[in-house]
C-alpha cells in the first residue's frame with residue numbers, strides 16, 4: 001500500500017501575508033508517514049517554493065495547459081510548473097470541468113503532458129448529485145477514469161494520483177460517508193490492474209478534522225484532497241495526522 005498523501009487545494013484563495021502565515025505553520029511537517037502538499041493559485045507558487053524549499057512539504061499547480069508553449073493567452077505549461085519546483089498538478093477538478101467545459105479527452109491530454117514533464121497528475125473524478133441519484137455513479141467514474149487509462153496506458157498510471165471527489169460533497173459540508181467513498185475507491189482500484197497498489201487514491205469533498213479519521217480507516221482511501229480546511233494550518237495538519245497508519 002502506498003504512503004498516505006494529503007494535498008491542499010487552495011482554489012482561488014490566499015494573499016501574500018495569509019500564505020506566509022499558513023506556510024510557516026506547515027513547513028515543519030515530517031513526511032516519513034504521510035506525504036503533505038499544497039496547491040496554491042499559480043501566482044503564489046514562487047512564494048511556496050521560497051518558504052517550503054528544503055522542507056518535507058511538496059507543492060503543485062491547480063491546472064495546466066495540454067500544450068507545451070505558444071499562443072495560449074492566460075495558460076501555464078507543465079514545464080513552467082516544473083521550473084517552479086512543483087511535484088504535483090491537479091487536473092480535471094470538477095470546477096474546471098464545470099466552469100471551463102473541460103472534457104474527459106482534454107483532461108487525458110493534460111495528464112499525458114504532466115507525465116512528460118515529470119509532474120504527478122492528480123486526476124480528479126466524481127459524479128454530480130443528479131448522477132448519483134440516477135444510480136450512475138460508477139458509470140461516470142468508469143467513463144472519466146477509463147478515458148485517461150486508455151490514453152496513458154495502465155503502466156503510466158503508476159505515476160499518477162487519483163482523487164475521487166463527488167461533486168455534491170465539494171464545499172457543501174456534506175462529505176460522502178466512509179462507506180460511499182470506499183465503494184467508489186474500491187471500484188477505482190479494481191480498474192488499475194497491476195499498478196493498483198502503487199496508486200494513491202484520495203478522497204475529496206468536505207474533509208475536515210472531525211471526519212478525516214473515519215474516512216482514512218477505509219482500506220482503499222489513501223489520503224485526501226482538501227479544499228476549505230487546507231486554508232488553516234491547524235485544521236490541515238489535524239487531517240494529515242489522522243492519515244498516519
Ligand SMILES: O=C[C@H](O)COP(=O)(O)O
Nearest residue numbers: 009170171205206227228
Ligand atoms: O479539491 C478539493 C475539493 O474540491 C474539496 O473541497 P472542500 O474540501 O472545500 O469540500
